[in-house]
Amino acid sequence: MLSARALVKHYGGTAALDGFSLDLAPGEIAGLIGHNGAGKSTFVEAVTGLTLPDSGTVAVGGLDALRAPRRARRLIGAAPQEIALYPSATAREQLRLFGALVGLRGAVLSKQITALGEELLLTEVLDRQTGLLSGGQRRRVQAATALIGDPPLLLLDEPTAGADPETRAALLDAVRTRAARGAAVLYTTHYLPELTDLDATLAVARAGRIIARGSRAELTRGLPGELRLRLGADSAPLPERFRARAAGSGGEIAGGSGGEIRISSTDAPADLAAVLAAGCTPSTVDIRRPDLDDLYRSLAATPSAPEASRAA
Numbered sequence: 001m002l003s004a005r006a007l008v009k010h011y012g013g014t015a016a017l018d019g020f021s022l023d024l025a026p027g028e029i030a031g032l033i034g035h036n037g038a039g040k041s042t043f044v045e046a047v048t049g050l051t052l053p054d055s056g057t058v059a060v061g062g063l064d065a066l067r068a069p070r071r072a073r074r075l076i077g078a079a080p081q082e083i084a085l086y087p088s089a090t091a092r093e094q095l096r097l098f099g100a101l102v103g104l105r106g107a108v109l110s111k112q113i114t115a116l117g118e119e120l121l122l123t124e125v126l127d128r129q130t131g132l133l134s135g136g137q138r139r140r141v142q143a144a145t146a147l148i149g150d151p152p153l154l155l156l157d158e159p160t161a162g163a164d165p166e167t168r169a170a171l172l173d174a175v176r177t178r179a180a181r182g183a184a185v186l187y188t189t190h191y192l193p194e195l196t197d198l199d200a201t202l203a204v205a206r207a208g209r210i211i212a213r214g215s216r217a218e219l220t221r222g223l224p225g226e227l228r229l230r231l232g233a234d235s236a237p238l239p240e241r242f243r244a245r246a247a248g249s250g251g252e253i254a255g256g257s258g259g260e261i262r263i264s265s266t267d268a269p270a271d272l273a274a275v276l277a278a279g280c281t282p283s284t285v286d287i288r289r290p291d292l293d294d295l296y297r298s299l300a301a302t303p304s305a306p307e308a309s310r311a312a
């Protein structure tokens, strides 16, 4: 549904995009993550036609989005990071406007607005001016403007910023429903647990390009998780070879202290078997598998290509 190749965009001496490539299939939710300034918003602007890249290509539903931006734009529902609503218009008026832009009219449009209001918990505020809404409500109205008309490509930039747990859940449900109907969703966030909730594939941006792409399982394979345990009162001490990997955990390595030992481990079941074989008798055991935070940390610790070449 979306295929971007080798996008480059310079702002003065800054390469906001530096060979940014990304593919997105129908029905896929991809989490676009990366540090501030990695190029995520610039990429979304390039796909929506707000920014013209210096080079590279963007295809949306097979259309060349750089040559035919208006036609491509009709296939895209975008909720940018910056709120872009008319403060004096009501939420319903905004949705009428966006609905009309994608060709909805009359009763069909009214029905979609009512349904979106219910879905995103906005029914009570649909007839209020958006300038008078809370930040979280405005963000949901903005998300609704992206969802109206069921576009096949959704670009949602931090749609849950400022959302409380109830409205966050409603937004995530709405995203899942659209993907289940076949929409491709690019979901930018700094809040990694959401991507687990959405069962999203991941695209990690760094210095203007994607440096890792795949399922969460693929990208976290081989990363260390943790074996966490407490040693019982009559336990043998933790074997020497685990002590260095338990350093800094704050746990006690002798039995009976009650402190939690955290052993960095790429194969926690095997390490647990070795600990038990050494006569340790844990009173509690927990295995923490590597998660998105571990992935983020491991990628942050690896210099990107331009940084590496600068450092060389």
Ligand SMILES: Nc1ncnc2c1ncn2[C@@H]1O[C@H](COP(=O)(O)OP(=O)(O)OP(=O)(O)O)[C@@H](O)[C@H]1O
Pocket (backbone or CB within 6 Å): 011, 014, 015, 016, 034, 035, 036, 037, 038, 039, 040, 041, 042, 043, 081
């Ligand atoms: N209009 C602009 N003029 C000048 N520089 C820009 C402009 N837009 C983006 N940049 C620069 O391009 C780089 C990428 O910015 P971008 O907003 O795409 O990052 P981001 O990954 O979306 O960051 P964040 O997580 O903070 O939203 C940054 O160094 C930014 O300062």
